[in-house]
Amino acid sequence: MPKSKRLMELMMTVNRKRRFKVQELADEFGVSKRTILRDLQELSELGVPLYSEVGPHGGYQVVRERVLPPIAFTEEEAVAMFFAVHALRHYRSLPFEAESASALSKFYLHMPGDVRDRIDGMKNRVDFITPMRRGDAPCLAVLLDAAVRQQVLSIVYATKEEGERRRLIQPVRIYANNGLWYCTAYCFLRSGYRVFRCDRIREAARDDSGMEPLVLGDMRLSRHEAAELREPVRLRVELSRAGVQRCEAELWLAPMLDMREDGSGFIDRDVDGGDIPFYADFFIGLGGEAAVAGPEALREAIRAKLSEMLLRYG
Structure with a gap:
């Protein structure tokens, strides 16, 4: 087996194993212990974080923040991966914020110049719009x-x-x-x-x-x-085609929609009565694209809020 291929397979092997001994790798690859030791030294110099433990039960281990083996991407796959990470930039907080920025930088810097030029051109032509929120989510x-x-x-x-x-x-x-x-x-x-x-x-x-x-x-x-309903009430709403489209954009509301063939729709589901003030604000925002039929407590809440607005702008 050529040395370059052996090093690549060795990198994948040590990343897969939790811990290993030199003799195990020598037997698996059919080479001497001395050859495996030299290969491990080269992997360490390439950035694979290895450390050894001495003693009868010792061996080698890859630290938790291990480096994944190189992966060959096509040009289209690399561009797709770049924009998958690039789409998250509007979020102030991410679970792996520093790692995402590092991955994006590596993808960009290690691409050929013509691919970088293509990405630069695409960044001015495509975007993934997400509202910019002021609040951080540090946890x-x-x-x-x-x-x-x-x-x-x-x-x-x-x-x-x-x-x-x-x-x-x-x-x-x-x-x-x-x-x-x-x-x-x-x-x-x-x-x-x-x-x-x-x-x-x-x-x-x-x-x-x-x-x-x-x-x-x-x-x-x-x-x-x-959602577990503490005070269940029956939400009944008629929606125009535009109203359906507005509701489909809400992740929490989309599963509650029933569609008609003409594109209009309706909601007829049990919801938590404690959320009536929230539903009142939401359906007021839909204006004439929604008509709330029930519950009566929600209709009353909508009337009260609209009366307040009329006084404010009267």
Whole structure:
């Protein structure tokens, strides 16, 4: 086997293994221990972070922040990867902010000059619009790690009604919508699944109170699936074609829509009665593209808000 090919396969092998011994690699590649030691030295010089442990149970190990082996991209794949990361630039906070910037820089700097010129031209012709939000979400990486590891977190969460309050949650997933980050989690205070705005999470750290995490397995809950109705009321709304399009743009609302053949639609679902002020503001914003038929409490809330607006602009 040529040395260059052996080094490439050796890099993939050591990245795949948690720990290994020189003799194991020598047997696997059919070379001497001395050859493997020289190859490992070359991999270390190329940036693969190896360290050795002495003793009868020692060996080599790759540190956690290991370097992935080189991957050959076509020009189209490289451009696609560049813009996949470039599309995130409107978000003030990302789970891997520094790493995303580093990856984008590597893609750009290591491309041939003509490919960079092509990207520069495309950046002025294509964009991924996301609202620029002022609030930071500094705990995204902690929330994501807890969701993957199924850990309980102690957070400080701020709301208009209660101010800042400490809670215990077990994150399920995080997602971005309309420029904001959200975290679906089991809330031990409310004994149910809730959706938290990540920019309202002031602090997040692994809980040390001894609360046992739930066995969530591969559960992946959306906002609609996670919401547990405390005060269920029946939401009934008629929507024009334009109203349907506006509602389809809302991640939390889209699963509730029913479409007709002419493009119009309607909503006929149970929702949480505690969210009536929110629904009132939302459907007022749709103007004549939505007609709320129920519940009556929502219609009354809309009338009250419109009356306030008439007084303000009267």
